[in-house]
Amino acid sequence: MTEPITTPLRPMPGDWRRALAVVAHPDDLEYGCSAAIAVWTDAGREVAYAIATRGEAGIDTLPPAECGPLREREQRASAAVVGVREVEFLGHRDGVIEYGTALRRDIAAAIRRHRPELVLTMNHQESWGGPVRNTPDHLAVGRATLDAVADAGNRWIFPELTDRGLEPWNGVRRVAVAGSDHPTHAVDTTDGLERAVRSLLEHRTCLEALTDQDPEEYARASLLPSARATGERFGGRPAVAFEVSDR
Numbered sequence: 001m002t003e004p005i006t007t008p009l010r011p012m013p014g015d016w017r018r019a020l021a022v023v024a025h026p027d028d029l030e031y032g033c034s035a036a037i038a039v040w041t042d043a044g045r046e047v048a049y050a051i052a053t054r055g056e057a058g059i060d061t062l063p064p065a066e067c068g069p070l071r072e073r074e075q076r077a078s079a080a081v082v083g084v085r086e087v088e089f090l091g092h093r094d095g096v097i098e099y100g101t102a103l104r105r106d107i108a109a110a111i112r113r114h115r116p117e118l119v120l121t122m123n124h125q126e127s128w129g130g131p132v133r134n135t136p137d138h139l140a141v142g143r144a145t146l147d148a149v150a151d152a153g154n155r156w157i158f159p160e161l162t163d164r165g166l167e168p169w170n171g172v173r174r175v176a177v178a179g180s181d182h183p184t185h186a187v188d189t190t191d192g193l194e195r196a197v198r199s200l201l202e203h204r205t206c207l208e209a210l211t212d213q214d215p216e217e218y219a220r221a222s223l224l225p226s227a228r229a230t231g232e233r234f235g236g237r238p239a240v241a242f243e244v245s246d247r
Contacts, residue, residue, distance in 0.1 A: 007233065008233055008234070009183060009184065009185055009186040009230070009233045009234045009239070009241055010184060010185045010186070011185065011186070011187075011188075012036075012176070012185045012186065012187045012242065012244065013174060013185070013244065015117075015173070016045070016116075016117035016118045016173060016174070017044075017045055017046060017117060018045070018046045018047075018048075018114065018115065018116045018117055018118070019040065019045065019046070019047045019048070019116050019117070019118040019119070019120060020047075020048050020049075020050060020110060020111060020114045020116035020118075020119050020120070021033065021037070021047060021048070021049050021050070021119075021120040021121070022050045022051075022052075022107055022110065022119065022120065022121050022141065022145045022148075023049070023050075023051055023052070023121065023122050023141060024051070024052045024053060024097060024122070024135075024137040024138050024140070024141040025051065025052075025053055025055045025058065025094065025137065026051060026053075026054065026055040026058075026071040026072065026074065026075035026078075026203065026206075027055070027071075027074075027075070027078070027200070027203045027206055028051075028122055028138075029049065030078055030196065030199050030200040030202075030203060031200070031222060031223070032178060032179070032196075032223065032226060032227070032240045033120065033178050033240060034078070034081075034082045034192070034195070034196045034199045034200070035082075035187075035189035035192035035193050035195070035196035035223065035227065035238075035240055036187040036189055036192060036240045036242075037082045037083070037084060037192070038081075038082040038083060038189075038191070038192035038195040038196060038199075039187060039188070039189060039191055039192040040187075041082060041083025041084065042083065042191065042192075047083070047084050048084065048085075048086035048087070048088070048114045048116070049075075049079055049084055049086065049087040049088070050088050050090060050107065050110040050114075051075065051087065051088070051089050051090065052089075052090045052092045052097055052103070052106075052107075052137070052141050053089070053090075053091075053092050053093065053094035053095075053097065053137070054067075054068035054069070054071055054072050054089050054091075054094065055067070055068065055071035055072075055075075055094055055206070056068030056071065056093075056094045057093075057094035057095040058071065058094060058206060059071075059205065059206060059209045060209070061209060062205075062209075064094070068094075070205055071203075071205070071206065072089060074202050074203050074204070074205060074206070075087060075202075075203070077202040078199045078200070078202035078203055079199075081195055081198050081199040081202060082192070082195050082196065082199050086114070088110065090106045090107070090110065091106075092106070094137070095136075095137065096136075096137075097136065097137045097140045097141060098140060099139070099140035099143055099144055100144075101158075103140060103141070103144040104144045104147050104148045104151050104158075105148075105151070105158045105160075105161070107141075107144055107145055107148035107151075108148040108151040108152040108157070108158055108161065109158075109161050109164075109166055111148060111149065111152035111169055111172065112152050112161060112166040112167065112168065112169045113166060115169050115171060116171070116172060117171055117172060117173045117174070118172070118173065118174050118175075118176060119145065119149055119172050119174075119175045119176070120175075120176050120177075120178065120242070121141065121142050121145040121146070121175070121176075121177055121178070122138050122141070122142055122177065122178055122179050123138060123142060123177060123178065123179035123180055123181075124138065124139055124141075124142025124143045124145075124146070124177070125139075125180070125181065126139070128179060128181065129181030130181075142177065145175075146175060149172050149175055149247065152168065152169045152170075152172070153168050153169060153170035153172075154168060155167075155168045172247050173246065173247055174244055174245065174246055174247060175244070175245050175247065176242035176243070176244045177242060177243040177244075177245075178240065178241075178242055180241075180242070180243035182243060183230075183241035183242055183243050184242070184243050184244050185241070185242050185243075185244045186230055186231075186233070186234040186239040186240060186241045186242070187239055187240050187242075188234070188235075188237050188238070188239050189227055189238050189239055189240050190237050190238055193223065193224065193227055193238055196223055197216070197219045197220055197223055200219040200222065200223065201215055201216060201219050207219070224238070226240075227239060227240065
């Protein structure tokens, strides 16, 4: 059941040093999460990105062979704005990601490589809390990430990863889901919002294809009202919300 909008959000637990964010497409993290990531990297925490696709099917006017490398470059530049140095692309096809063992294995491998204590992903429910339906890619990657957290710690699931030198990792303490319609925690993003705007602006090719609006106006309109609305449940300061579960 969706929580009432008045339910206060708790501060995000801070007992971690490394996080891995696992999403479907370039720019998924820039619609909110990057503001929190900027705050975390400022505090000395390490955040890495694992992105299932290169976003090659995301721009109608660009063929995939041209679009994929372009969006990959823009994503790396975007991550750098908020202090993220490690960005990897898992090579799944944009728009037709399939939930299954191949996806779970690739995400489990990324978890073993980066050895995070916190794993972030996106909403894996059928909708965004209303009539707007979620996409199959988000559903598949979100669900697979939840499963891969356990897979990463079990040496008998995907033993080929151990053969490749990726030892099991049972160190994930929490999973945080952004875009959930029943969030539990939030991060004060007062000091991260401006960089989040700049981070989203690095996806200029995609922004220009999506809207006729000035890119900076669009970026601010996409990020600031949501941060303020979340802040109403979090002491009045701009924030990004997550549904956090312990492991």
